[in-house]
Amino acid sequence: MSQILVFNNEVAAAVEAIVDEAKPNGLFIITDTNVRREVLPSLAEQSPAVARACVIECEPGDEAKNLRTLSEIWSRLVAGGCSRSSLIINLGGGVVTDMGGFAAATFKRGVKFINIPTTLLAAVDASVGGKTGINFEGLKNEIGVFREAVAVIISTCFFGSLPREELLSGYAEMLKHGLLDSEEAVDMLLDFPIENCDEPKELLQLLKKSVAVKQRVVEADPHEHGLRKALNLGHTMAHAMEGLALKTGSHLAHGYAVARGLVADLVLSHMKHGFPSERLHSVAAFVKSRYGAPEFTCDDYDTLIQLMRHDKKNIDPETINFTLLAAPGDIRLDSTATPQEITAALDITRDLLGC
Amino acid sequence: MSQILVFNNEVAAAVEAIVDEAKPNGLFIITDTNVRREVLPSLAEQSPAVARACVIECEPGDEAKNLRTLSEIWSRLVAGGCSRSSLIINLGGGVVTDMGGFAAATFKRGVKFINIPTTLLAAVDASVGGKTGINFEGLKNEIGVFREAVAVIISTCFFGSLPREELLSGYAEMLKHGLLDSEEAVDMLLDFPIENCDEPKELLQLLKKSVAVKQRVVEADPHEHGLRKALNLGHTMAHAMEGLALKTGSHLAHGYAVARGLVADLVLSHMKHGFPSERLHSVAAFVKSRYGAPEFTCDDYDTLIQLMRHDKKNIDPETINFTLLAAPGDIRLDSTATPQEITAALDITRDLLGC
Structure with missing residues (x-):
């Protein structure tokens, strides 16, 4: 069953339409403290369904994405009388x-839910494609299931108040989708004034194209046996950079790691599959100007490679898997690279990003 | 994807065949203290795969089926290095x-698992059909998902040591499947010497027919939107009797409640859909002789009806839903009954079962 994607800046109207159609026996909203304060009041004002709903509020941030919070959500669903014919709205990042x-x-083995992402990153990535879960014992998304929302309402109307870092974080995933798609898609993304966007309609159109790339991939391979690994482009490198930041206690937003991971993967793509040098340079210049230089040095390479060995998508820890490209849209799944090749790629990446 | 059902009393050989085929990267066995002591040693002796596997042991009994135990299992899977290409064997009831x-x-959003039920009840019911879950805040199976085992190895070789009560508990679910199937199936079950069975092969054949009934229903409706409700035959009544036993602190095995619930549902079936009186009497006589008289009196009717109103399969608490039969194999889903009709049915049930 494919999920319905609604691209509409009239979010309240879209919610009303879905609730009218679904006629749920009980409506619940799961959100966090910030979104409840910033977003919910105006949505409730415009949507009687939202105003009536039982609100379940969590602490914000990735630290709250754990078994304790999950158990509290379940308790609140029990207390609110949630049944199999209820509907849950996830409103947040x-x-x-x-x-x-x-x-x-x-x-109760499955209640229908819809997602209303309030950040660009959630809109373009987390809210679409059916990956759900929590962190467990320090491991990201270790516990979860594949289950698609019945609908995702994607709008740009919550992005106006997003900090620059959060906006760029989401944009890195859009860049990934563009690279998986085509030359034209990459051109459009490199030209778009994401930091000074006063045209929410244009951004919504760009977002629609971007989410469509993910949707196509997920529909072809919902459970990540093959093509879905394409979405891992830039991510083996990015996860290692995030792991390094965690070790050194420095702050690194996911999208910033992805942006730099994409450049590193394009370098590897150039080395192993002849990805065009000119395109590599245009993407690297964009990443350098928006996301700045990565913090790691050549002293960190061993740690980074060690972290890559433990990526949960590897089949065994001796082989490091990458999704690479021969050109934008020309995907090479299950590419591998030796520690020497990775070292060379990290060197070139640092050069390109001006370390 | 349909699950593979293996009916084979050579359990070790069946496990070896599945592991050989699956070539898992890591093998885990989830079991309880009793089964580990009684069943695992001989299985490990005959199966090198089982002998090598990482064993995760839980406390036995329904009280252990909770979030704390689940969290411990997840921890043990992390510690044992369980990956997406590992295989988990659930060995127990x-x-x-x-x-x-x-x-x-x-x-990790889904590791493949196989079930090896060691009780008749699990073989004929829990291990097949994809319902998984735990109890939560006193509510049975409140948290869970539908996910089928890749294979279920069904054998009768663990049943020799089962107490009479456990054997009869499982047999009540077989009786339910027989009633959902045909006159012939019911005849075979009423004639079979379940309490003095020295023919494990014959029991295995009977079990095969019984599980096939459930499998057909589940394949037609895996997520319980329609036909799967057929498996609820006897269970609205049974759950109410179990709820009453819980309130009064008396012991009532699930299968015993089901056996009596089946008689009560056949009484309702006779009243509402003309279920043949002769067949009702033959089933009631069998239940009376094996399971004895139910403990409730007419003073408990209000409590029982109140409990039926809260059955999680009801759409709203005002209407009490039943699965009934016009005859064995002639299923009437979504039948309803008034409190007066239920009271009459409970009276007749008590008469038939000799209270």
């Missing part, structure tokens, strides 16, 4: 849509 | 197959 989706997917 | 199945379905 990726933490809310991941954890709320998992709570819904497991309550 | 319904508590183990339900909870182990849920742990597997949610670890």
